[in-house]
Amino acid sequence: MRLSNGSDRMRRPLAAATLVAGALIAACVVAVPQAAAEPAGTTISVTARPDGWHGMSGGAVVDYWTTNSAGAPVPTSGAVFLPPGEPPAGGWPVVAYDHGTAGVGKGCSGISNPEGAPYPTLRWKEDRILQYFQSKGFAVVATDYLGLGAYDTGPHPYLQIRTEATATIDMVRAARSSYPQLSRTWIAAGASQGGQAALGTGHMQQSYAPELDFRGTIALDPESDVEKVLPAAGPWVPNTSAVGDGSMAFISGILAGLREARPDIDVNSYLSPQGRQLIDNVGTLCLDKMIQQVNGLTLGQLLSRQLSDPQFTAALNDYMAVPVSGYDAPILLLLNATDKTVPSPLHGALVAQFAANGVDAHPVLGTGQHCELNPQMWAAMDDFVARVRSTPTVP
Structure with a gap:
């Protein structure tokens, strides 16, 4: 931030x-x-x-x-x-x-x-x-x-x-x-x-x-405390005004960073094909270009399953x-x-x-x-x- x-x-x-x-x-x-x-x-x-x-x-x-x-x-x-x-x-x-x-x-x-x-x-x-x-x-x-x-x-x-x-x-x-x-x-x-x-x-x-x-x-x-609320996200999260492009860029940054730091967690397994492509793309970008990448995407579109799996939440807590x-x-x-x-x-x-x-x-x-x-x-x-x-x- x-x-x-x-x-x-x-x-x-x-x-x-x-x-x-x-x-x-x-x-x-x-x-x-x-x-x-x-x-x-x-x-x-x-x-x-x-x-x-x-x-x-x-x-x-x-x-x-x-x-x-x-x-x-x-x-x-x-x-x-x-x-x-x-x-x-x-x-x-x-x-x-x-x-x-x-x-x-x-x-x-x-x-x-x-x-x-x-x-x-x-x-x-x-x-x-x-x-x-x-x-x-x-x-x-x-x-x-x-x-x-x-x-x-x-x-x-x-x-x-x-x-x-x-x-x-x-x-x-x-x-x-x-x-x-x-x-x-x-x-x-x-x-x-x-x-x-x-x-x-x-x-x-x-x-x-x-x-x-x-x-x-x-x-x-x-x-x-973001690590306490992010696990509530899943593929059913609708497109709402509460999650704008800036926030989506931050979430994509967290997921890209966690995937880089903790390969044992298999972050890709929580992502949809569209989500994996996005995280692949943002790994080389600065924030302005990250915001362009997530333009119009919803959090639900990025995920294939809820982030509340105990292994994921423990890793996220340790990470951030x-x-x-x-x-x-x-x-x-x-x-x-x-x-x-x-x-x-x-x-x-x-x-x-x-x-x-x-x-x-x-x-x-x-x-x-x-x-x-x-x-x-x-x-x-x-x-x-x-x-x-x-x-x-x-x-």
Whole structure:
């Protein structure tokens, strides 16, 4: 999911599940021989970008190693932005930003290569958040995730929370190895799909990166709990206005990602011939082209049987569920009660689950569109980052 552009079609709620929008087509794809693989978090290359890139100075593309759904080493890419001036004692604190939905095909992310974006307004909105963190004295690192940057590693495992988190943490490690002025102190932040990814990162960092000094998570309208409602879908689902082309694109992305990540589940066995053809087609596409592919299709047309099979639901839960307990750092939830992309009942369910499990999660509500930030949300972010900066960074 990416920041909303106000399109009615992109904002229709999803009866079975839903997410949102924006995609960018990157210009080049580079293949790295498997024999060249290095440990996760190892930098492949750093390429400086001119001032004004993403509206900031101090930017660079970082190519680095992470792992795929099977745990094998794969290359990916991202970006780093350093604040101007001299770093504080201990080094710059780091924010790892996770972007919203871009599609599932190679070159779709707008992080390492924003040129040619099909949704420039959405790119601008996410750049505004990156610029905000840099202005607060944070070094900003942002991953392309798997399969969405400069490397052809197969379809992006859309909303697979584990690989989103490992790609994010490995990006932090690669940036720190390339920029000694970065401290161990860091936070995770993200919007929409990126909000889900940031929550997964905040949970996984305890075991995956204990050497770092993690101080919290900011999640704006994060995807959550779709895995609880999507299994209700089956071939009988009618064509309704509740499931628009945007929502159908998100569902096709989930199915394409799950098929890529979990071949043992045999996702094709749940799909109709038309559904299999669609998932084959979208595996190389960015979000704008995915929406064109699903134009006029119904969810029922994609499926040959209900998705409530226990094996499927267990796999879907493992693939994309946001952990609702076991966090060791505070969470700031920025949630729009009128969100029609990740419907507000899903936001409410996430807040309730966090509260029931004693998670230190503070919700701040708005009444805007998906991923719209109101003054109260900006103020809450100010307070959150000020608390992070109030304690010296760890070198």
